[in-house]
Amino acid sequence: MxxxxxxxxxxxxxxxxxxxxxxxxxxxxxxxxxxxxxxxxxxxxxxxxxxxxxxxxxxxxxxxxxxxxxxxxxxxxxxxxxxxxxxxxxxxxxxxxxxxxxxxxxxxxxxxxxxxxxxxxxxxxxxxxxxxxxxxxxxWSTSPWAGSQDWQRALAGVLRKWQNALGAAGRVPPG
CATH class of the missing domain: 3.40.50.150 (Vaccinia Virus protein VP39)
Known part of the structure; x- marks a missing residue:
């Protein structure tokens, strides 16, 4: 990447x-x-x-x-x-x-x-x-959006939504 x-x-x-x-x-x-x-x-x-x-x-x-x-x-x-x-x-x-x-x-x-x-x-x-x-x-430290708790999955969804909306797909590191 x-x-x-x-x-x-x-x-x-x-x-x-x-x-x-x-x-x-x-x-x-x-x-x-x-x-x-x-x-x-x-x-x-x-x-x-x-x-x-x-x-x-x-x-x-x-x-x-x-x-x-x-x-x-x-x-x-x-x-x-x-x-x-x-x-x-x-x-x-x-x-x-x-x-x-x-x-x-x-x-x-x-x-x-x-x-x-x-x-x-x-x-x-x-x-x-x-x-x-x-x-x-x-x-490295842990990432708050890389976990499996409900709030972490929700946060990851918000980040993906804005990443896509801003045309930043593939430019933002996962986790």
Missing amino acids: RFEPDLHRGTAGYYDRFRLPYPDAMIADLVRRTAPSGRGRLLDLACGTGQLAFPLRDSFTDVWCVDAEPGMTDVVRAKAIAVGAAHVRTVTVGAEELPVGPDSFELIVIGNAFHRLRRAPTAGRAHTWLRPGGCLALC
Whole structure:
């Protein structure tokens, strides 16, 4: 499936407000498993509005939030200012175009987005960007419309209706 680069244009505020957060237990498990040094650099690739970067930020001295959609990085920048996280920076560029050298990051996270990226080039670049012993974590969370409860089926029906009415069939990821 091909995703338009501006898939989320104009939605960043809503995305940030209504997207379900990653569970605290998942964040804690990620920190436990990757054991950040507390002095390293984190890359949140295809970051959206920073749903992974912000809960992980205290484990790193430098946090890069990279997204191709300017609205998303605008929200990240505003959130960083609001919480006094001067070590959180934004880069508005596609994942494959990030200008960074090898051995730059201790941890790279991609949350709910790897399926929308050019996977082979992104994984290859991520491999070179990681410091020795670093980790690439591909993270997903559950989707509220992918379940089998009555309200989830109803929500999925509404989403399909509007997807078709807006001519977006095939452009919106399932689940």
